[in-house]
Amino acid sequence: MWMGIDLGTQSVRAVVAGDDGEILGSGSAPLTGRRDGVRHEQRPLDWWTAVCAASRRALRDGPAPRALAVCATSGTVLLGDAAGRPLTPGVMYDDGRAAAEAERAGTSPSWGLPKAMWLLREHGKAAGGAVRVMHQADVVLARLAGTPLPTDSSHALKTGYDPEREVWPWRRFERLGLPGELFPDVVRPGTRIGEVGRAAAEETGIPAGTAVVAGMTDGCAAQIASGSLTVGSWNSVLGTTLVLKGVTSSPVRDPAGVVYNHRAPDGSWLPGGASGVGGGVLTAAFPAVDPAGMDALAGAREPARVVAYPLVATGERFPFVAPEATGFLLGEPASDAEHWLALLTGVGLVERLCLDYLDLLGAQVHDRLTFTGGAVRSGYWSRLRADVLGRPVHIPQYSEPALGMAVLAAYGAGEAGSLQRTAGRMVRLRHVLRPHPTRTAWYTGPYLTLVDELERRGWLPGPVAAHARTRTENA
Template structure:
């Protein structure tokens, strides 16, 4: 009787859906499923009902396993959005709403957090915490729910809640999710000297383990709901950005993954913590003692929906490809920039005067490409290694013209994997429970893909447009002169 090949399950909780993927050791997909999620947005407020997370995950895993021999499932891992938190009771039941990754109401709490913990945040490489980070939001939740003061409650990250449902009881969080909650990544502990001054007692915080650590096994009730066999190991996962990085095969020192979706996110791999005095870049602690520096811009492909919501993007791309390199737009989705620089007052601008929709579209694509190059100039200036493989993922990677434009401006070959997504990254991480290293698992499970080689014929004009872009950012007072000069020198 043939031995069943092991199958690995990756689960990803995004903003709009939960997704599950079942793959083997070669990265072949045996099953996939998804289920919709809904949010409540109003200004800086962004909440989800945490109860729907488990319902959606169960629906997604049942669909993914519909045509799979479930007893071949060997392990699973869960990814979720970074900085999404709530308060739960000791049984793991939600006691508050869930504040999503970009809920930005904890403005005053962030000021307090940064006043009290600034020396530590600088030592950890990110300088300051933003109002959307988990620790300020924890203070916000505590202040808005004084009725819970006498209850035994605990901070819970989005992935923690799902892992607890799978296993049947609360479990530790992981260092990736704990980063924005103030975890001391260098010393592997909660910094009680800071947290006590903020009024956060130790019992309020979960235990923390490294990604890939065995948390427990799927319980009987969870098995009946999700279709995943009881007893299946559940390993600690990572945030969705880190999971997508793993799914792209970006796990070797010096390799980078540029994710161009709604926003532009850059994630790399380093053998050491990379410190950014400006706080625009921060480092996750990954498996196998690697560090994962990265940052997320407020610009990206999401601007296309705002400017060209009813347009045929294929036609626009074809028309844009016929145009000479010309105007440049800096297309922000919301006011303010986070990475590769901090500028709360940054806003969209245009250099040049395109006279057609295709011209505006081309300017938008070029502007994001310029911002991507600035991201790489920034991380290089900070001393991060960048001499490894460069991958491009996200929905925009399907636009061949845009991907080529980005490769030309970067002057680097760009690789586009076949199936890059956070759920695959979690399947890869789950497979390390068999004893493989992360690099070994990714080498066999990240499949095929195509590549774009830079076209030197456009290099000179693109460098000039990038120089114009740098000057415009500097003139507006958003870009520090040191990074602007560094970026000019690299031209």
């Protein structure tokens, strides 16, 4: 049996899965943070407290895992001491206070590197002595083992780690005034790095001696849990926002910096990008409705006459970079149901544009496509998205990132050869959605209308728009 722990924004989730993917135990515990304008922090002690509670619930029926792995949010960092004890709050992935440092580093403020620079400026002197950058998962791993453990290249990516050369960019850090001792040792995900100590065993209920395997970020964990691990496969995670991650044999080169690449445990590549569109816009527009009821009303009104670009907040990162981008509607909905339908359809249209952009970059995009995330609870929305994309979609039975970490733990323990083979045994398929050609044809016009409007506003580059039109004509 294998354990996966997922450190999210709002909760910690732990699962224990058998060799066949059956969930034998699960538990969760809530997390809260401090939000104030662009500030978003959480207390590292709260992460550990929630891990203890979630683990004990997952293990309450007695399953004893042989190994575990941990995933966490990408770009969340803090400063710790040489013993792995936190010295600062955890600065979350969407904290915006490191804008000046991001400009110096040439990255997005959402990355961990500018946040680490900001933390050094704000807290470095007060911390005193030797400090080190820690990622969210590193805090939990240090508590589990009773000593600091190496970080993994997936969590380290947005802190500046070079996954191709598998080194920290020391010269770049020197130019930024960052000392080398600030950064931890790094290993590939899936590497066995330690074991659970006696003190942690008493707090978590996880048996002492349980192997600890280096994990990945939550988006990569969801990719593993989807089972889409062959080259050309993609997983679309739709929750508050939309994230696409796939598998390629080589890194996807993107001069615009929209797509970034994680290194998979087996040496292949997991490119992806995160869009600002998603289900969060439904909550904002309709805070007190029954989603299932609205789906039923929307289904009777297809296709939508209104074209929507359903951004959750200002700014877009994928399939283009436009900090000033805002959501919009082209047309006036005749009812709440038509507005709802336009928003659902709009997410599918942006999803289609993301895949067209990946195709333009030369990524293999034609193999298996999987849907995961909270949005798959709506069977109607999943079917609608499949029709908009015009391709079959696989829906796993269980798709949470914690399961992905259980799969990675099994792989890291060396029990089943390749990660792909391990996932093939542990990831269960619920069903396959197949698009209806007539309905797919409905969305050609709205898609081209959205592409034209995004280009007209100056957000979507001309070559990207042209490629989207060409792919549509050749479909």
